[in-house]
Amino acid sequence: MQQTPGPQFLVVSRGLGGWTVVSVEGEIDIYTVPELCDCLDRVLNEGCYNIVIDLSRVSFMDASGISAISRYYKKASQNNGEVKLVGVSSRVKRILGLAKRLSVIRLYRTLEEAIEPQ
Numbered sequence: 001m002q003q004t005p006g007p008q009f010l011v012v013s014r015g016l017g018g019w020t021v022v023s024v025e026g027e028i029d030i031y032t033v034p035e036l037c038d039c040l041d042r043v044l045n046e047g048c049y050n051i052v053i054d055l056s057r058v059s060f061m062d063a064s065g066i067s068a069i070s071r072y073y074k075k076a077s078q079n080n081g082e083v084k085l086v087g088v089s090s091r092v093k094r095i096l097g098l099a100k101r102l103s104v105i106r107l108y109r110t111l112e113e114a115i116e117p118q
Contacts, residue, residue, distance in 0.1 A: 012039070051081065
């Protein structure tokens, strides 16, 4: 059986004010999560442990995406860093809530709010 390609998936990272911003576009699922993990691995291997994942262009996330984000949250925390999520849609927020991740990972409306010193 041939897999029909889904919507375009894109993940890029850039530095911003002491944070690494990982911007994701498309659907995060079992087929695309390896690409997200590759990007996050590169970020951590560069010694960047303060990460903002911009999900404002993510239309869907399944359990594999939640698992990956949780795993990298833990890795960053073990290195005195932090993972924050920004631009989370109501659909993705609902999934994070069902997975009980909202009490652990902080959500922000904008990138500016996420990188603002606290």
